[in-house]
Amino acid sequence: MQDPYKSVEDRAFWSRAVAREFDPGAVSDRPPFTFSRQDTFMSAGSCFASNVRRYLESWGCTYTVAEYPHPQWPESRETLYYEAFSARYGNVYTARQMVQLLQRATGAFSPAEEYWVNPEGHFVDPFRPGLALRAQSLPEFRALTDQHLAAVYRAVEDSSVLVFTLGLTEAWYSADDGAVFPACPGTVSGSFDPDRHRFVNFTVDEITEDVKRMASILRSINPTIRIVLTVSPVPLVATATGRHVLVATTHSKAMLRVAADTAVRDDPGMAYFPAYEIVSGPQNQGTAFEADLRSVREETIETVMQAFATTYLKFPTVSDAKERSRSDATTEDMISQAFADECEEMMADDQLRPIVRVPIIETIPVPSAPVPTSGILHRLGAVRRRFDR
Amino acid sequence: MLIERQMETRIVVIGQSNARALRDGFECLVRDRPKRLGTTEVTVVMKRPQDLALSSWGPDGHQQRIAPQAMSEVLKQISPTHVVLMWGGNQMNLRAMLATGPPFDVVLPPALGVADYAPDSVLVPCAAVVAYVRNRFEANAELGDVLAATRPLQAKCLFLGPPPPLPGTAVRERLRDEAHFVGVMKKLGVDAATVQLVPDTVRKKLWVLLISTYQAFAAEQDSAFLPPPAGTTDALGMLDQRFWGVDATHASAEYGMRYMDEVLSWAGVCSS
Numbered sequence: 212m213q214d215p216y217k218s219v220e221d222r223a224f225w226s227r228a229v230a231r232e233f234d235p236g237a238v239s240d241r242p243p244f245t246f247s248r249q250d251t252f253m254s255a256g257s258c259f260a261s262n263v264r265r266y267l268e269s270w271g272c273t274y275t276v277a278e279y280p281h282p283q284w285p286e287s288r289e290t291l292y293y294e295a296f297s298a299r300y301g302n303v304y305t306a307r308q309m310v311q312l313l314q315r316a317t318g319a320f321s322p323a324e325e326y327w328v329n330p331e332g333h334f335v336d337p338f339r340p341g342l343a344l345r346a347q348s349l350p351e352f353r354a355l356t357d358q359h360l361a362a363v364y365r366a367v368e369d370s371s372v373l374v375f376t377l378g379l380t381e382a383w384y385s386a387d388d389g390a391v392f393p394a395c396p397g398t399v400s401g402s403f404d405p406d407r408h409r410f411v412n413f414t415v416d417e418i419t420e421d422v423k424r425m426a427s428i429l430r431s432i433n434p435t436i437r438i439v440l441t442v443s444p445v446p447l448v449a450t451a452t453g454r455h456v457l458v459a460t461t462h463s464k465a466m467l468r469v470a471a472d473t474a475v476r477d478d479p480g481m482a483y484f485p486a487y488e489i490v491s492g493p494q495n496q497g498t499a500f501e502a503d504l505r506s507v508r509e510e511t512i513e514t515v516m517q518a519f520a521t522t523y524l525k526f527p528t529v530s531d532a533k534e535r536s537r538s539d540a541t542t543e544d545m546i547s548q549a550f551a552d553e554c555e556e557m558m559a560d561d562q563l564r565p566i567v568r569v570p571i572i573e574t575i576p577v578p579s580a581p582v583p584t585s586g587i588l589h590r591l592g593a594v595r596r597r598f599d600r
Numbered sequence: 601m602l603i604e605r606q607m608e609t610r611i612v613v614i615g616q617s618n619a620r621a622l623r624d625g626f627e628c629l630v631r632d633r634p635k636r637l638g639t640t641e642v643t644v645v646m647k648r649p650q651d652l653a654l655s656s657w658g659p660d661g662h663q664q665r666i667a668p669q670a671m672s673e674v675l676k677q678i679s680p681t682h683v684v685l686m687w688g689g690n691q692m693n694l695r696a697m698l699a700t701g702p703p704f705d706v707v708l709p710p711a712l713g714v715a716d717y718a719p720d721s722v723l724v725p726c727a728a729v730v731a732y733v734r735n736r737f738e739a740n741a742e743l744g745d746v747l748a749a750t751r752p753l754q755a756k757c758l759f760l761g762p763p764p765p766l767p768g769t770a771v772r773e774r775l776r777d778e779a780h781f782v783g784v785m786k787k788l789g790v791d792a793a794t795v796q797l798v799p800d801t802v803r804k805k806l807w808v809l810l811i812s813t814y815q816a817f818a819a820e821q822d823s824a825f826l827p828p829p830a831g832t833t834d835a836l837g838m839l840d841q842r843f844w845g846v847d848a849t850h851a852s853a854e855y856g857m858r859y860m861d862e863v864l865s866w867a868g869v870c871s872s
Contacts, residue, residue, distance in 0.1 A: 279722075281702070282700065282701040283695065283700055284695075284729070284732070286729070286732045333727075345727055346726075346727075347727060348715065350707055350709075350715035351708075351709065355707075355725060358723050
């Protein structure tokens with residue numbers, strides 16, 4: 212009888228599919244769904260997820276943006292990753308954090324640690340601690356938070372696909388109600404309170420359950436939304452487990468990888484895309500990361516996203532999409548530019564009709580070159596002497 | 601004693617387009633109440649693109665135009681006891697009088713007003729509005745030069761705030777005659793009849809933030825701040841019709857007269 216390996220495809224053999232002729236576009240399992248030009252995308256997750264938007268947009272895909280800086284106020288553009296996603300949630304590192312964000316957007320959860328107040332008296336969002344533009348009052352903080360959560364809800368409503376990248380298993384949470392923070396209090400902002408802030412390293416079961424809860428809440432808002440899960444290949448910055456960071460990273464990524472596989476197994480509306488494997492596999496021979504061995508090189512990101520396109524996008528990616536994207540930006544730039552020509556002197560009174568006519572006794576013609584200072588002072592002195600009489 | 605003190609009072613008001621109302625208002629003040637000035641010397645220096653326009657008040661009354669580079673020399677020569685700055689002031693008119701994109705709103709801190717907002721609008725954080733105004737101050741080399749020229753004078757320094765915004769109806773009537781806004785509207789592909797204006801309620805809030813930013817900036821310069829004169833707004837907080845200037849953004853000489861009256865009081869010049 213023929214052994215079972217005789218009938219499997221080349222992609223099942225390391226020597227044929229990885230060691231030689233590695234094809235990133237062939238790594239993914241056959242997806243349960245694909246996407247057309249009519250699909251609308253949103254993304255969330257760790258910093259690796261921020262790459263999704265710019266590639267999708269460059270291919271001419273519709274990326275949902277429900278929260279954005281007002282074009283008339285370029286100063287309202289946020290920094291870090293707050294403009295990289297469908298709303299200003301920034302990096303969502305854990306599945307629990309995503310569940311919590313969706314619960315807040317649906318009104319099912321209100322964290323006890325609603326805000327922190329910094330030394331300047333401004334209000335800091337514990338769940339978006341890196342926001343540069345901080346509310347100056349509690350009413351403003353609540354209004355901006357409400358606006359943000361409404362945008363999250365709208366983004367889910369308006370999207371047919373969510374690409375979610377699982378980033379971390381380690382998190383800090385509030386002992387008051389279990390609300391998880393994206394960063395340990397006291398690092399990016401706020402202050403650490405050992406009686407109030409606790410560390411957790413989520414288990415595979417907890418992560419799996421959180422991913423399922425995430426899918427459930429998403430579908431309560433948008434029943435037809437499909438979910439693509441990925442695992443970030445970016446190693447931990449630091450671990451609070453006391454272990455070596457390499458061991459902690461391997462442990463975390465392994466748990467996330469198992470949880471992702473487990474969550475999608477019985478859910479036809481959810482798929483796993485192997486970005487982690489394409490970046491972290493030995494086929495890259497150490498070329499996937501920058502010199503810090505943590506940041507993924509742009510060429511590697513491009514490889515991942517091309518593999519994503521091969522797997523999911525059943526239409527040719529538009530070659531001039533980047534050009535069209537720039538055109539959109541130009542429209543916004545034009546509006547900003549129209550309002551940026553803000554020289555006060557453009558509005559100086561030469562354009563105004565005089566109301567009170569003051570007799571001009573002495574008018575010195577406007578010089579084409581700087582007027583000698585001594586001449587000015589001489590004339591000014593003459594005027595002052597007359598006042599002094 | 602009083603006369604001696606007034607003789608020692610030399611006030612220089614330095615500003616851009618909003619200084620015109622002060623200059624013209626002061627002219628009215630001198631004409632209507634000549635004893636108000638006494639022997640105090642007041643000079644209004646308007647910084648314009650091509651020159652400095654000096655208007656000095658004394659027995660004769662004079663205007664001069666001199667090169668813009670001469671600001672520090674002018675100040676040294678006058679040796680003022682009081683420097684009053686009415687710098688800029690049209691930041692919000694330039695940025696947020698004409699509307700484009702979706703409606704926006706801000707939520708004022710309770711100390712500055714009612715913390716309400718239009719629910720369907722995009723909220724612009726107050727911090728972004730303040731950042732815009734502060735950038736305009738901090739990136740303004742001319743203001744930096746004026747402040748640098750003022751510091752060695754040992755003069756008391758006072759910042760004034762710009763006038764409240766005109767109501768939208770008045771703005772629309774005046775827009776077609778203003779080259780700057782006509783140019784902006786042309787870029788946007790609209791005209792004075794069809795252009796959308798930022799609602800009065802929002803423009804009033806932006807002005808409140810503008811004034812509070814001026815106040816904070818003045819404090820950082822170890823200067824005093826005199827808010828726009830009371831009683832010059834209508835029931836909605838916009839500039840009252842009695843004080844509208846001839847264009848969409850500036851106040852009248854009557855407004856300037858009230859403000860200058862308060863400036864004189866601040867400088868210790870007695871009421872007539």
